Amino acid sequence: MPRPSQRLLSPAIITEAAIESVDESGDFTMPGLAARLKVRPSSLYNHVSGRAEIVELMRAQLMAGIDVESASGSWSETVSALAAEYRRSYAAHPRLIPLFTAQTVQAGVAFTLYNALAQAFADGGFDPAQTLHAITTVDSFVLGSALDLAAPDVQWASGPEANDAMKAALATSGKNPERADAAFEFGLRVLMAGLIAQAPEPTVS
Numbered sequence: 001m002p003r004p005s006q007r008l009l010s011p012a013i014i015t016e017a018a019i020e021s022v023d024e025s026g027d028f029t030m031p032g033l034a035a036r037l038k039v040r041p042s043s044l045y046n047h048v049s050g051r052a053e054i055v056e057l058m059r060a061q062l063m064a065g066i067d068v069e070s071a072s073g074s075w076s077e078t079v080s081a082l083a084a085e086y087r088r089s090y091a092a093h094p095r096l097i098p099l100f101t102a103q104t105v106q107a108g109v110a111f112t113l114y115n116a117l118a119q120a121f122a123d124g125g126f127d128p129a130q131t132l133h134a135i136t137t138v139d140s141f142v143l144g145s146a147l148d149l150a151a152p153d154v155q156w157a158s159g160p161e162a163n164d165a166m167k168a169a170l171a172t173s174g175k176n177p178e179r180a181d182a183a184f185e186f187g188l189r190v191l192m193a194g195l196i197a198q199a200p201e202p203t204v205s
Contacts, residue, residue: 009039011047015057019093026095028054055099060107062096065089068116075124076199079134080192082117083142087184090146091177097147125200134195141191145184149177 017036021028030051034041048054066089071081090097105114114135121131153175158167173179 009037009043009047011057013037014044014048014054015061018054019058019061019096022058022095022099023093027099052103055103056107058096059100059105060109062089062093063107063110063113066113068112071116071120075120076192076196078120078123079117079138079195080188082113082120083138083188083191086113086138086142087146090143091149094146094148094150097143101143126198127200130198134198137191137195141187145180145187148180148183151176151180153179155179 014033014037017033018028021032021036028051030044031041033054034044037044048057066082066085068082068085070085071078073081105111117135117138118131121134126134155173156162156166156170158170162170174182
């Protein structure tokens with residue numbers, strides 16, 4: 001019997017199957033991936049060490065889609081552009097985010113983004129501790145904004161529990177992705193205004 005012309009499995013094929021599984025159900029299991037790929041579960045371990053490695057492979061795939069080079073200008077313009085690019089990449093697969101936040105970042109390609117953010121904040125005069133806080137804040141905002149894209153169109157039911165101010169706010173809400181996109185743009189402006197306000201005063205020589 002002739003051998004197949006291409007390998008049935010590879011880390012890339014397993015990663016893509018895991019992404020599809022999470023997009024559909026919000027999670028994946030090794031037996032579930034094996035069933036999706038029509039192989040034995042033991043066959044997966046010839047290519048990946050287990051669930052944790054697959055999560056990092058998925059993170060690396062999404063991070064590789066972030067165009068860091070497109071961000072330029074002042075430090076604040078760079079941070080704003082990186083945040084928007086970061087969210088754009090993760091918006092395609094928002095249900096992956098809970099898996100990523102539950103695991104330490106190890107994927108080398110992820111540090112391309114984080115290095116660029118760190119350099120931008122350093123250029124803005126932030127000290128190392130402030131830089132870490134700022135990166136964490138940007139990370140939390142972007143991931144939450146991307147996850148918001150997976151929310152239902154009606155995120156809050158306007159019942160008797162809502163007061164007049166909340167009902168008025170809900171009356172302006174559109175459907176996703178328009179609502180989530182508008183909230184992201186508003187939040188990014190607010191976030192950047194706060195970061196700029198926190199930036200150290202330039203030294204006068």
